[in-house]
Amino acid sequence: MRVATLIKSNDDSTENVTPDESDLFLQTVPRTYVHRAGVAEVFVTGIQQIGPDHFRLGAQWPRSHSYYGPVARRWHDPMLLAETIRQAQLLIAHQAYDVPMGHQFLSHDATHAIAPEGARLGDRPAHVLLDVRCTDIKRRGKTVSGYVTRIDCLRDGELIGSGSMTVTCLPPNLYRRIRGSACENTPQRNLPEPVAPEAVGRHWGFDVVLGATGVNRTWTLRADPDHPVLFDHPVDHVPGMVLMEAARQASLAVLERPDALAVAMDCVFDQYVEFDKTCVVTATQATPGPGGSHTVAVEFAQGGAIAATINVTAIAS
Numbered sequence: 334m335r336v337a338t339l340i341k342s343n344d345d346s347t348e349n350v351t352p353d354e355s356d357l358f359l360q361t362v363p364r365t366y367v368h369r370a371g372v373a374e375v376f377v378t379g380i381q382q383i384g385p386d387h388f389r390l391g392a393q394w395p396r397s398h399s400y401y402g403p404v405a406r407r408w409h410d411p412m413l414l415a416e417t418i419r420q421a422q423l424l425i426a427h428q429a430y431d432v433p434m435g436h437q438f439l440s441h442d443a444t445h446a447i448a449p450e451g452a453r454l455g456d457r458p459a460h461v462l463l464d465v466r467c468t469d470i471k472r473r474g475k476t477v478s479g480y481v482t483r484i485d486c487l488r489d490g491e492l493i494g495s496g497s498m499t500v501t502c503l504p505p506n507l508y509r510r511i512r513g514s515a516c517e518n519t520p521q522r523n524l525p526e527p528v529a530p531e532a533v534g535r536h537w538g539f540d541v542v543l544g545a546t547g548v549n550r551t552w553t554l555r556a557d558p559d560h561p562v563l564f565d566h567p568v569d570h571v572p573g574m575v576l577m578e579a580a581r582q583a584s585l586a587v588l589e590r591p592d593a594l595a596v597a598m599d600c601v602f603d604q605y606v607e608f609d610k611t612c613v614v615t616a617t618q619a620t621p622g623p624g625g626s627h628t629v630a631v632e633f634a635q636g637g638a639i640a641a642t643i644n645v646t647a648i649a650s
Contacts, residue, residue: 371561437505
């Protein structure tokens with residue numbers, strides 16, 4: 334990919350961007366395009382089409398956030414990248430491919446990785462440029478029904494990370510036919526006791542998504558429907574971002590480093606995680622990797638089957 338040289342902006346309120354990209358960071362996109370109820374939870378700020386199935390998007394990461402706040406007072410939370418990728422593929426679907434509002438999106442797999450230097454906290458919000466290419470585009474009639482997004486992430490002209498996601502777009506009638514009575518599922522409010530927040534990088538039990546079991550490296554999934562970020566809008570199953578947060582918390586517990594930076598995730602989603610059945614979360618021991626990193630494999634089991642597997646790579650601060 335050719336990366337344009339970024340120039341210094343004379344406006345101190347804007348990070349370095351090229352003149353033709355500056356309008357990508359002026360304001361957030363409409364929240365409905367990224368399936369968010371709260372405007373404050375929208376991170377994508379603009380989109381340009383570069384060529385067939387090739388897009389450039391802007392995103393802004395806040396210096397503070399009610400849930401995805403700074404890690405060890407040094408870094409942006411890499412989960413901001415995961416959520417930005419989720420929002421980017423939705424915006425492309427609705428804005429570029431004319432996928433109608435009301436369609437449901439099924440994620441089959443997702444990855445993201447970021448260099449620690451790319452996640453550094455600055456003295457202002459981070460402006461992140463996403464270079465996105467869509468491949469394996471499928472159609473149902475004239476409507477796009479699925480695709481793969483591959484994303485390079487740049488900050489100040491430097492490649493800081495990457496990601497991908499494979500999605501299927503389902504019209505409402507087909508989604509209801511596939512889900513059946515599960516379309517009516519609602520979250521349970523009889524939640525298990527959370528693990529100690531300080532063990533998983535959290536300050537309050539309200540933000541913990543792992544239920545204590547007393548068994549080593551084993552928890553139950555704890556999905557609180559009243560959480561304003563994790564459940565920003567009504568859903569009939571546990572969102573993928575909740576599973577990713579649970580995997581992150583599990584990896585920090587295994588590493589016994591609640592301030593570690595989870596720099597990468599590799600996720601496979603095999604089936605929906607339902608609200609009305611217990612989901613058991615298990616993690617492997619940490620496997621050492623390069624640069625002081627460690628990887629923990631986390632599985633989500635429900636109804637006798639593996640619903641999702643997420644490998645988390647983290648670096649201790």
